[in-house]
Amino acid sequence: MALKTACSRSVMSTKRNHMFTLWKTWRLCSTNDTIPTSQVKASRKRWRKSKKKHPFTDHLSWEERLADVVTPLWRLSYEEQLELKQKHQERILFQLTEHLSGDLQSHSSSLAVGKPSFPVLPILPSPKTDGYRNKSTFSVNRGVDGNPKTVGFYVGTGRERNIVCVNGDHLLNMPEKHKLVARCYQEFIRLSPLEPCLLFHTGGHWREVTIRTNAAGHTMAIVYFHPQALTQEELAVHKTELVHYFTQGPGAVCELDSLLFQESSMTRCTHEESPYQLLHGQPHIHEEVLGFKFRISADAFFQVNQPAAEVLYGTVRDLCVPKTDEEGKPAKPSGTLLDVCCGTGAIGITASPRVDRIIGIELIEQAVEDAIHNASLNNLLNCQFIPGKAEVVLPGLMSQLNSAAEGLTAVVNPARAGLHHKVVRALRNQPAIRRLVFVSCKPDGEAMRNFKEFCCAPDPQKKLTGEPFSPTLAVPVDMFPHTPHCELVLLFER
Numbered sequence: 081m082a083l084k085t086a087c088s089r090s091v092m093s094t095k096r097n098h099m100f101t102l103w104k105t106w107r108l109c110s111t112n113d114t115i116p117t118s119q120v121k122a123s124r125k126r127w128r129k130s131k132k133k134h135p136f137t138d139h140l141s142w143e144e145r146l147a148d149v150v151t152p153l154w155r156l157s158y159e160e161q162l163e164l165k166q167k168h169q170e171r172i173l174f175q176l177t178e179h180l181s182g183d184l185q186s187h188s189s190s191l192a193v194g195k196p197s198f199p200v201l202p203i204l205p206s207p208k209t210d211g212y213r214n215k216s217t218f219s220v221n222r223g224v225d226g227n228p229k230t231v232g233f234y235v236g237t238g239r240e241r242n243i244v245c246v247n248g249d250h251l252l253n254m255p256e257k258h259k260l261v262a263r264c265y266q267e268f269i270r271l272s273p274l275e276p277c278l279l280f281h282t283g284g285h286w287r288e289v290t291i292r293t294n295a296a297g298h299t300m301a302i303v304y305f306h307p308q309a310l311t312q313e314e315l316a317v318h319k320t321e322l323v324h325y326f327t328q329g330p331g332a333v334c335e336l337d338s339l340l341f342q343e344s345s346m347t348r349c350t351h352e353e354s355p356y357q358l359l360h361g362q363p364h365i366h367e368e369v370l371g372f373k374f375r376i377s378a379d380a381f382f383q384v385n386q387p388a389a390e391v392l393y394g395t396v397r398d399l400c401v402p403k404t405d406e407e408g409k410p411a412k413p414s415g416t417l418l419d420v421c422c423g424t425g426a427i428g429i430t431a432s433p434r435v436d437r438i439i440g441i442e443l444i445e446q447a448v449e450d451a452i453h454n455a456s457l458n459n460l461l462n463c464q465f466i467p468g469k470a471e472v473v474l475p476g477l478m479s480q481l482n483s484a485a486e487g488l489t490a491v492v493n494p495a496r497a498g499l500h501h502k503v504v505r506a507l508r509n510q511p512a513i514r515r516l517v518f519v520s521c522k523p524d525g526e527a528m529r530n531f532k533e534f535c536c537a538p539d540p541q542k543k544l545t546g547e548p549f550s551p552t553l554a555v556p557v558d559m560f561p562h563t564p565h566c567e568l569v570l571l572f573e574r
């Protein structure tokens with residue numbers, strides 16, 4: 081049952097309501113520039129004091145605590161969530177404007193009211209708000225009842241040694257199929273004689289399970305396992321039991337299309353470090369976005385909300401390569417689009433009919449193989465994908481491109497760590513790039529450093545000698561309802 085129904089606002093205790101109102105005010109205050117700083121500080125102080133006195137954990141159910149960790153906006157209506165995110169994005173972008181205005185010594189009148197100096201369009205909502213995730217990773221740890229073979233999500237932290245694993249059946253962003261596979265995996269590991277791996281140095285084997293689904297209803301499960309000192313023969317027995325459970329036993333109800341297995345003695349291993357072993361079914365899952373087909377490998381990134389990914393990629397495509405020319409006539413395909421951190425090629429491939437050439441660069445080998453496969457799956461002859469670190473590939477590529485003649489646009493969509501400074505330098509110092517689209521799920525993190533590097537005055541010490549870019553348009557796209565996150569699409573021009 082959805083949590084909103086299970087714990088309706090009317091039955092929430094007064095104390096909890098008070099706590100939540102304080103929290104909400106604090107969040108709103110911290111994203112609303114019209115409220116004076118003193119009030120913001122006072123509200124934060126009240127909230128912290130109140131939290132200390134009555135920790136949230138005192139009076140909330142485990143389900144509510146988990147929902148507060150994974151989907152902290154679950155108590156708000158979707159409209160309220162969008163409003164909050166819009167304000168948060170505007171605040172981040174205002175900070176960028178403030179920084180740049182200091183750098184360039186040009187205070188625009190719009191700064192006075194705390195608005196960014198360029199348009200920020202209203203946030204584009206997710207077409208699907210509940211059960212939208214196509215990928216979830218469930219952990220294994222001690223449950224509320226102390227059972228160490230519990231599959232769910234963590235409440236608490238390792239540092240405070242108070243981790244409890246809570247089943248995620250009530251989470252609003254979780255599809256039914258993911259819940260079903262997680263329940264079955266829990267049943268399977270409880271039947272298994274092997275122990276779970278709770279802490280790497282204390283032994284145990286069964287680790288988390290990742291579930292991927294697609295719009296067509298196909299399901300892939302990836303089980304992570306610590307081999308410890310098991311021989312391959314011993315391991316084979318447990319793999320056979322796993323396959324049997326999910327194909328002929330009670331787990332057959334999940335109708336898995338793929339079952340993969342990774343032996344890993346590290347928190348996260350790539351396919352090259354420890355190959356994903358196909359135990360049953362298909363090695364890949366497929367997804368369709370904006371009429372293009374995508375093959376996705378176990379190791380490859382793909383946006384977790386497929387209907388919202390259509391909104392995101394449609395927006396990115398229009399900003400990279402406008403559909404019409406300056407006279408409003410349909411534009412002819414032209415130029416080259418560099419897709420930096422391209423994953424399975426989603427951005428480049430969806431934009432490919434509008435350009436002469438796509439060049440994608442991606443670190444993860446399985447993802448590059450997917451991108452190359454996806455170009456041929458969609459009968460595209462104008463896409464090239466290069467494996468490697470962008471900071472290694474791009475500088476050399478720039479000198480090879482006869483860019484002045486062909487028109488060069490760049491789209492970058494890095495992970496949270498942002499772009500390496502060599503990538504920023506290569507793009508900024510390439511004069512043919514007049515338009516650059518930055519897609520970020522955390523614009524107030526490392527991406528902000530990149531924004532500043534793209535826009536600062538020329539700095540020979542940092543080898544940022546090219547003409548600076550300016551942000552000219554921002555479009556927030558909500559990919560993650562019930563969470564505070566969203567994607568920001570930011571257009572830079574020069």
Ligand SMILES: C[S@@+](CC[C@H](N)C(=O)[O-])C[C@H]1O[C@@H](n2cnc3c(N)ncnc32)[C@H](O)[C@@H]1O
Nearest residue numbers: 381421422423426442443444469470493494495
């Ligand atoms: C947020 S994902 C975006 C993927 C793709 N643009 C999409 O929309 O599906 C970031 C991608 O950057 C890749 N990546 C991370 N560091 C990289 C690097 N140094 N060079 C190239 N790609 C990198 C990751 O493997 C991941 O596929």
